[in-house]
Amino acid sequence: MLGHRVHHHFVFSKKGIQRPNLFVGISLILCVISDKLAGRFDSQKDQLIQMRTSRFLISTLKETPADAEVISHQLMLRAGMIRKVAAGIYNWLPMGLRVMRKVENIVRQEMDKSGAQEMLMPAVQPAELWQESGRWEMYGGELLRMQDRHQRDFCFGPTHEEVITSLIRNEIKSYKQLPANFYQIQTKFRDERRPRFGVMRAREFVMKDAYSFHLDADSLQETYDVMYASYSAIFKRLGLGYRAVEADTGSIGGSASHEFHVLADSGEDAIAVCDKYDYAANVELAEALAVGGERPEPQQEVQRVDTPGQHTIDAICRFLELPIESTVKTLLVKGSEQPVVALVLRGDHELNDLKAEKHPLVATPLEWASDEEIKLAVGCSPGSIGTVDLSVPVIADRSAANLADYVCGANIDDVHLTGVNWGRDCPEPEVFDLRKVIDGDLCARATDQDDSSRLTITRGIEVGHIFQLGTKYSEALNATCLDQNGKAATMPMGCYGIGVTRIVAAAIEQNHDDKGIVWPAGLAPFDVVITPIGYHKSDEVRAVCDEAYRALTELGLDVLLDDRKERPGIMFADADLLGIPHRITVGERSLANGEVEYKARNADQAENIEKTTIVNFIEEQLNKVI
């Protein structure tokens, strides 16, 4: 009974030598990892390095901490994966780190497979690089700035375009070295306005970021496509329900961009999906077609109506007993050339800020005109603005521009106009896509108004984002290489991010039940948990558990043996909470029949299996999942 001997070796006397014990535990864990990587198993050592709960920090909580709002945050705390250090800053305990490493390794393997090279850049970066790119000023409050002892400015890197570009401009000299793609898995810091939901939107987080360099746009497109495929492979292997969506390139600039979203109701992003044309886009970007087809001919004359105290669209509709679709709202925002610009939307539609910012006359970032500015420009208060006799530039959303006989403010307090028509009562407006798409809208790919394609709005957690940056950074930092003609060429770049720590949370959002986490096979901190009943009382139970542990570990599985002197209920509850996919329960009761009990985390029922077939059985279960 090797197990016995080994066990004694590590059970310290009751007086307990806490520290050495802990250190031994940690170094043993490291042994397991390095041995696994090396792919060898010394049988003697194998016995020594058992993952026993008695020596592995299980910090499960029965009660949910009060400040955790979303399920993944609650379960990560309850499962003892993370603990908060400060707002948006977390400790990753051994249990959590094991999951993070699983994610990292899948990402790493697929990145390597794609031909990208792993490297590591510093977390702390000098201000000079950011001044060179212009982002020291542009990046704003999210950039955590600091000074060293010589009062030199530094920041904690929120991203690494500057560092990689400045490195590569020195290292790559010839087109023959291109294309090249470099990645790292590293800690970032973004001083979020409002960190929340645990590691889902943390300030400090782990990200895989990759940067590619090219001679021309075609090469960039090629690598971009490779990355798109790699990302798809990664999220598939992670076992997550995801969707790639067209995305806004935002302030980073560049042309093409896709986000990868894990679909979950708790997601912070709304995405518009159309199955007919396989179109999916972030609602920030999703194109909104005009509703209702061609604009009808005017039927009504303009009428002036007093609307005392009616300042919202809803109030006006109730007051005039008109459908909201026949109203128009006129929004005044700050302009880039004029003080204010009017944006006109149908009453039931919402302005999409990002779309508005794309119009050259609109100031970026979008800013609402103040009541005073509105008074000055129009002569009334917000709530009574309209399109007739407006002396500011007017930009109308496609759907608003298609309206006839609509209702709007009269630019006089407490007065509205009905029966207003573009072209007749006010100039034809400039038409621009301004509104947010809504559920049931026509898909942007639709051929005509009768097309059956419809957008569905679902929610997602952004876990990946790929960009074609173009030459924005290579130009600013002067990253060139020599082309075939010996002439210096500015290298187009791509960048590709994956939120490693966010994936851990997203996976839980998508995979949990009332008992706890239900990990996808590839992410679980342990593949199998052995829960003995009477481990410390029954030699037979202990022998079967130890042997099962040994045999399963030999298969290359991560096995956890729960040798705590706890009642079975506690062990079962913890196993469920931790979400370990496979559980083997060994007790004298079933051993009497030569059997042990098996239960999959995602199954309702346990089943008995021959104790001699444990390894084959587990192998079968694993194959089933994969």
Next chain:
RNA sequence: CGGGGUGUAGCGCAGUCUGGUAGCGCAUCUGGUUUGGGACCAGAGGGUCGGGGGUUCGAAUCCCUCCACCCCGACCA
């Protein structure tokens, strides 16, 4: 950044209105009885009541101030 809320033991909370020197459940430790889905009994340890200042004979409690954390908003004509 604006609005709201909360800070009392590792976690969940009561006590604050009405000032009198800190408590409950879980967890932890000891002993015992238990042991197939979060046991029971007995005992024990653990708290600068977020920090500072003030009022008072006396402050978790009242006042001032700072801080931290959480939620909502940043969509309105």
